[in-house]
Amino acid sequence: MNNITAYETELLDTGTKKLQYLFESKGNKSIIKAIEYTPVAKRDGRTVYNLGFGDYDENTGTILDDVNSNNGDMWKVFSTVLNTVLKFFRENKNSAIWVQGSDSAEDFMALCQPTCTKNCNEKCRNFNRRIKTYRYYVNKNFVELSKEYIFFGLTNGENPVFVQYIPENEYIGILVFKKK
Helix, strand or coil: CCCCCCCCCEEEECCCCEEEEEEEEEECCCCEEEEEEEEEEEEECCCEEEEEEEEEEEECCEECCCCCCCCHHHHHHHHHHHHHHHHHHHHHCCCCCECCCCCCCCCCCCCHHHHHCCCCCCCCCCCHHHHHHHHHHHHCCCHHHCCCCCEEEECCCCCCCCCCCCCCCCCEEEEEEEEE
């Protein structure tokens, strides 16, 4: 799926229908990260899994998806996330993956403002930052990825809808199906 090396992941038995991969980010410091696929809906007869990602809280077994670690290994971490997509679809051929950043929620800007270091005026520069990383990857590799996957984008606005993904358009979420 990409040419950047990735960290080795370990599939954690959660005892539930969610899948959780753990790995160690070895950048400026050592951080345990988690990638989680959680069933959230049914669409066209397929189970849709939300792709969650973030620092792993070993005490609670949860993911801190609103933390920005700045560990110096962003692309290797992102490559690791992408590698689990391949693993996911190998085991869940008839499912779909939903991706939306924790910084895409309606209340994100209000929560960001009090601690923002970017001195944003009218438009928050942190808003949708995470989904932009996924869109960048899909846009850059769309022709190749479209051979195996079907993409839909969730539009932004008062009445968001799923539309056929068109590279370079802005979406607040991406829905991915593996072609049969």
